[in-house]
Amino acid sequence: MAIVRTxxxxxxxxxxxxxxxxVFLGFPLFYLLMASLKSTQQLASLDVWIFPRTLTWxxxxxxxxxxxxxxxxxxxxxxxxxxxxxxxxxxxPASYAMARFRGRLRMIGTGYILVSQVFPVILIIIPLxxxxxxINLNDSLIGLTLVYVTFCLPFALWMLQGFVAxxxxxxxxxxxxxxxxxxxxxxxxVFPLLVPGVVATAMFTFVSAWxxxxxxxxxxxxxxxFTLSRSLALFVGAExxxxxxxxxxxxxxxxxxxxxxxxxxxxxxxxxxxSGAVKG
Amino acid sequence: xxxVTQTPPPVPLPAATPPSPRxxxxxxxxxxxxxxxxxxxxxxxxxxFSVAPLLNGVYLAFTDATLSRNSSxxxxxxxxxxxxxxDTLFLQSFKIGMIWAVSVxxxxxxxxxxxxxxxxxxxxxxxxxRLLALIPWAMPPVVVAIMWxxxxxxxxGPVNGVVRLFDPGFALDWLGSFGTALPAAxxxxxxxxxxxTSITLLAGLQQIPDELVEAAEMDGAGTWSRFVHVTLPxxxxxxxxxxxxxxxxxxxxxxxxxxxxxxxxxxxxxxxxLFAYNEAFKYRDIAYAAAMGNVMVLVVVVLLMFxxxxxxxxxxx
Numbered sequence: 001m002a003i004v005r006t007x008x009x010x011x012x013x014x015x016x017x018x019x020x021x022x023v024f025l026g027f028p029l030f031y032l033l034m035a036s037l038k039s040t041q042q043l044a045s046l047d048v049w050i051f052p053r054t055l056t057w058x059x060x061x062x063x064x065x066x067x068x069x070x071x072x073x074x075x076x077x078x079x080x081x082x083x084x085x086x087x088x089x090x091x092x093p094a095s096y097a098m099a100r101f102r103g104r105l106r107m108i109g110t111g112y113i114l115v116s117q118v119f120p121v122i123l124i125i126i127p128l129x130x131x132x133x134x135i136n137l138n139d140s141l142i143g144l145t146l147v148y149v150t151f152c153l154p155f156a157l158w159m160l161q162g163f164v165a166x167x168x169x170x171x172x173x174x175x176x177x178x179x180x181x182x183x184x185x186x187x188x189x190v191f192p193l194l195v196p197g198v199v200a201t202a203m204f205t206f207v208s209a210w211x212x213x214x215x216x217x218x219x220x221x222x223x224x225x226f227t228l229s230r231s232l233a234l235f236v237g238a239e240x241x242x243x244x245x246x247x248x249x250x251x252x253x254x255x256x257x258x259x260x261x262x263x264x265x266x267x268x269x270x271x272x273x274x275s276g277a278v279k280g
Numbered sequence: 281x282x283x284v285t286q287t288p289p290p291v292p293l294p295a296a297t298p299p300s301p302r303x304x305x306x307x308x309x310x311x312x313x314x315x316x317x318x319x320x321x322x323x324x325x326x327x328x329f330s331v332a333p334l335l336n337g338v339y340l341a342f343t344d345a346t347l348s349r350n351s352s353x354x355x356x357x358x359x360x361x362x363x364x365x366x367d368t369l370f371l372q373s374f375k376i377g378m379i380w381a382v383s384v385x386x387x388x389x390x391x392x393x394x395x396x397x398x399x400x401x402x403x404x405x406x407x408x409x410r411l412l413a414l415i416p417w418a419m420p421p422v423v424v425a426i427m428w429x430x431x432x433x434x435x436x437g438p439v440n441g442v443v444r445l446f447d448p449g450f451a452l453d454w455l456g457s458f459g460t461a462l463p464a465a466x467x468x469x470x471x472x473x474x475x476x477t478s479i480t481l482l483a484g485l486q487q488i489p490d491e492l493v494e495a496a497e498m499d500g501a502g503t504w505s506r507f508v509h510v511t512l513p514x515x516x517x518x519x520x521x522x523x524x525x526x527x528x529x530x531x532x533x534x535x536x537x538x539x540x541x542x543x544x545x546x547x548x549x550x551x552x553x554l555f556a557y558n559e560a561f562k563y564r565d566i567a568y569a570a571a572m573g574n575v576m577v578l579v580v581v582v583l584l585m586f587x588x589x590x591x592x593x594x595x596x597x
Contacts, residue, residue: 018398026412046441093318119334131333218561247426254420263418
C-alpha cells in the first residue's frame with residue numbers, strides 16, 4: 001500500500017480521521033484519570049474544565065482506606081496468580097501434544113474452542129453453581145479459581161500450541177538421536193525455547209482472570225471474598241451515596257495491572273497472537 | 281469469560297510431522313500413552329467443569345429445576361419453552377438483544393475497518409494509536425462501565441459538558457432515559473470491541489500483496505474503486521470470521537451492560553443474558569433460565585449459518 005501515492009488533501013483527511021480515533025480511544029481513560037484527581041466539589045459542580053482545579057490525591061488514599069478495596073485487591077491477585085500458574089503448568093504439555101501430534105486431537109481441540117463460544121455462560125454457570133454448592137465451594141476463592149482455570153485453559157492451549165509449532169522439529173530429532181527420552185527432550189530442548197511464549201500466555205491468562213466479572217458475581221456472596229470487579233460493581237449500584245472521586249481512583253487502580261501487561265504484550269497481540277489465525 | 285477467547289478461529293496448519301510409513305504397532309501404543317500423559321491434566325478440568333456442566337445446563341431446560349436445595353428436577357419436556365413463547369418480556373428482551381448485537385457488530389466492523397485502513401496507510405503517530413487501541417481491550421469491563429457512566433453523568437459528565445457549551449441548562453440522563461439508554465450503551469459496546477476488530481483486520485490487510493493494489497492503480501483505478509474491487513474482496517474471509525465472532529460475543533455479552541444500566545430504564549437495555557441471569561439468580565428459576573440459554577444458542581446458530589451461507593455464495597459469484 002505504501003507505494004501508492006496519496007494526494008496531500010487525502011493525507012490531511014487521513015490525519016483528521018486518525019486524530020478522531022485517538023480522541024475516541026484515549027479520552028475516556030484520560031477523563032477517568034483526571035476525575036480521580038479532582039476534588040469532590042469540582043466533581044459535583046457543572047464545571048466542564050477537564051483538568052483538576054486543585055490536585056486531590058486523597059481520592060486514592062480514601063479508596064484504599066475504605067470499601068474493602070485492599071482486601072479485594074489481595075483476593076483478585078491471589079486468584080489470578082494461582083489461575084495463571086495452574087493454567088500454564090497444565091496447558092504446556094497438552095499444547096505440545098496438540099502442536100506435534102496433529103490430526104484428530106487438534107481438530108477436537110479447535111472445535112471445542114469454537115463451539116464453546118456459541119454457548120452463553122448462563123448455561124454453564126447454573127450447573128457449575130449447583131456442583132460447587134454441593135461441595136461447599138460456592139462463595140469461596142478456591143471454587144472461583146477452579147472455574148477460572150477451566151475457562152482460561154482452552155485459549156491458553158491454543159495460544160501455546162502456536163508457539164510450540166514455531167519450534168523446529170529438527171531440534172527434537174537431534175535430541176532423540178542423542179538418546180534423550182521424550183520428557184528429557186521436552187525439559188531441556190523445547191521448554192527453554194518456549195519461555196517467551198509461555199510468558200505471553202501467562203500474562204494474557206492473568207489479565208483474563210483479573211478482569212473477570214460474571215463468575216465472580218454469581219459465585220461470591222460474602223464481601224470478604226469479593227474480587228475487585230465484584231466490589232467495584234457494588235458501588236455503582238449505591239450511586240448517590242458513593243462519591244465519584246474515590247470511585248474513579250479505585251477504577252484507575254484496578255486497571256493498572258491489565259493495562260501494563262497489555263502494553264508489554266502489545267507486539268504479540270498485534271502480530272503473533274492473531275497472525276496464525278489470519279494467515280491460514 | 282469472554283476475554284479469554286477473543287481471537288478469530290484458528291485455521292488448521294499442514295501437519296509438521298508426516299506419519300512415517302514404517303511405524304510398528306508397539307510404537308503407536310507407546311505414543312498414545314505419551315499423548316495421554318500430556319493431555320489428561322488439561323482434559324480433566326475441561327470435561328468436569330466445562331463440558332459436563334454445559335450438557336447438564338442444556339438438559340436443565342427440560343426440567344422444573346429451581347435454585348432451592350430440595351428442587352425435584354422432574355422432567356417436563358418442552359414445558360419451559362412453551363412458557364417462553366408466551367413471555368412478552370422475554371420476547372422484548374430478545375428484540376433488544378438483536379438490536380444491540382446487530383448494531384454493535386456492524387459499527388465495530390465499520391469503525392474497525394476505518395482504523396485498520398489508517399494504521400495501514402503509513403501515517404505518523406501509528407505507534408501511539410496502536411497503544412491507545414489497547415486501552416478498551418485491556419481494561420476490566422466493570423471499570424469500563426464505571427468510566428462511561430461518569431462520562432455520561434448528567435451533571436459532571438463531559439458529554440453533557442460539551443453540549444452545555446451550546447445549550448446551557450442541558451441535563452439529559454443518557455443512560456437513564458428511554459430513548460437514549462440503548463444507543464448510549466451501544467456506543468460503549470463499540471468502544472470496547474473496536475480495537476480487536478481493527479487489529480484483526482489490519483493483520484488481514486497486511487496479507488494483501490502490494491502488487492495487487494499497484495496493478496489496480498496502473499489500470500487507472502481510483503482510491504475508492506481500489507478499495508471496493510481489490511481490498512474488500514481480499515479481506516472478505518477475515519471480515520466474515522471476525523463479524524461472526526463479534527456477533528456471538530455481543531449477543532452473549534453481560535458484564536458491561538449489567539454495570540452500565542442493570543437492564544434499565546424500564547427494561548430498555550435488558551439484554552437476553554441479563555434477563556436469564558435475573559431469572560436464575562434473582563427469581564431462582566434455573567430451568568426457565570436454561571431454556572432461555574438454549575433458545576439463544578439456537579438463534580445464534582441459525583443466524584450464523586445463514587450469514588456464512590450468504591458469504592460462501594457471494595464468494596462463488
